[in-house]
Structure formats: C-alpha cells, structure tokens
Amino acid sequence: MAIAVEGVVRRYGSFTAVQDLSFAVDRGEIVGLIGPNGAGKTTTLRTLCGILKPTSGRIVIDGHDIGTAPLEAKRRLAFMPDEPHLFEYLTVEEHLRLTARLYAVSDFEARAAALVEELELSGKERSLPGELSRGMRQKVVIACGLVRDTAVLLFDEPLTGLDPIGIRRMRDTITRRAENGAAILLSSHLLHLVEEVCTRVIIMDRGRKIADGTVRELASRADLAAAGSSLEQVFLRVTGHDPTPAA
Numbered sequence: 001m002a003i004a005v006e007g008v009v010r011r012y013g014s015f016t017a018v019q020d021l022s023f024a025v026d027r028g029e030i031v032g033l034i035g036p037n038g039a040g041k042t043t044t045l046r047t048l049c050g051i052l053k054p055t056s057g058r059i060v061i062d063g064h065d066i067g068t069a070p071l072e073a074k075r076r077l078a079f080m081p082d083e084p085h086l087f088e089y090l091t092v093e094e095h096l097r098l099t100a101r102l103y104a105v106s107d108f109e110a111r112a113a114a115l116v117e118e119l120e121l122s123g124k125e126r127s128l129p130g131e132l133s134r135g136m137r138q139k140v141v142i143a144c145g146l147v148r149d150t151a152v153l154l155f156d157e158p159l160t161g162l163d164p165i166g167i168r169r170m171r172d173t174i175t176r177r178a179e180n181g182a183a184i185l186l187s188s189h190l191l192h193l194v195e196e197v198c199t200r201v202i203i204m205d206r207g208r209k210i211a212d213g214t215v216r217e218l219a220s221r222a223d224l225a226a227a228g229s230s231l232e233q234v235f236l237r238v239t240g241h242d243p244t245p246a247a
C-alpha cells in the first residue's frame, strides 16, 4: 500500500480531532476524504504529510514510516494545501524552479512547461502572487506539488475556487496521475465531483471514520441501493442528516 494509516490519534491539547483512524490507499486509487466541517479531514492530511505529529498510531508512505524515516517518507509525497500560501516576491516560474531545486528535480524545464500548460497558467509565468487570482494561486500551489514525481499525492480541497473549466482540467490532471500509478487522497465538499473522480470514499465525522468504500458499496450498506443513490444521499444518511429514515 502506498499510504497506510494505522490507529492514528491526533489531539490538540485535550481535544481529540482524529480518533483511531485506519485506512490504506493503493497506487492507482483516488480516495475522497469527505465529512462535515470539523470532521478532522485537514488534520488527517496534515498528519499524513508530517506537518503534524500523530499523538499515537503509525503512518507509512510508500514503505517508509513517517515517524522513524521522515525524510524518506516525505520525499515520496506531495501535499497541496487548501490555503494558497506563496512567496510574495517570487514569480510563478520562480516558485516552480525553487521547488524543483529543493527536491532535486532533474528535468525541470520540460516538467514546468508542461505543468504551466496543463494547469492553464500560460502567460502568467512571470507574474507575482499578488497579480494572480485566487484560483490561479491555487493552481500554482498544485503545480509546485506536481513538479516532483511522487508516489503519493495529498490534496486538500483542490477544486474549490476553480472555475468550471479549471475544475474539469483539475479532474483530468488528478485522474491522469492515478493512471500513471500515483496513490491519491483528496478532501472536498464538492460531493458530485468526488463521486465522479474518486474510486473510493472515506467519510469522517467528529474525528472518526464512519464509512469506507465505493459509492455503490456505501449506498447498499446505508440501505439506499434501491434508490441508485448519489454520494450526497449516502453522506446525509451516514452522518445522520437524512430526513428519510432507512428502510
């Protein structure tokens, strides 16, 4: 498994944000991490990429334990946060160049040019973050994550803030990376897009995993199969917000 999470707990002081979380993501999979506000999605992603230390439990990235072999594990993952924090005085191209140098990417020029084209940043290579729209800044953050070729990609809300064409392109970008063998975990509140792009879904609520499977599996477990249910219906049912009770 490219991502293995075993019994992870993460507390902030006495508050438990993530409770006994276990799951795995294989190469080629796109797993959607969904849940109500405060469910623990961002905490989970930040713990997986090593920004936060788990209070207990184990995280293994492409065979490397992030607790005992943090450099090896981090080398194999890219985390794309939802807040596009960029360096004020570096252009788009300089951001890509800096990231590539930090991670010793050899074929930088070709990769950067392809990414700028793929993410529709052409013509903005020499722009500073202050001269970009929010959606464009988000694309720069994602381009910096993708300029390296990692086994594991972690996206926090990659589709929020993008226009409809940007959303479609980002979906294709994510799908292509999975087809090329990456293991992908992404959080989003855009359930219809999660349903389209993800091979499997994990639902969290109040720090706990409450469901894990394909939309079809979850619908059948939630007694919704007959209705040919959408992920939204499944979500409302398993989080206890569905006004129509299970049959």
Ligand code: ATP
Pocket (backbone or CB within 6 Å): 012, 015, 017, 035, 036, 037, 038, 039, 040, 041, 042, 043, 044
């Ligand atoms: P959203 O959908 O709103 O982005 P989320 O599922 O990503 O939510 P988290 O940001 O992981 O949720 O937060 C989970 C819980 O942990 C929340 O109750 C939040 O208030 C709490 N929390 C997050 N960061 C901190 C922090 N630095 N200190 C204390 N509590 C925190």
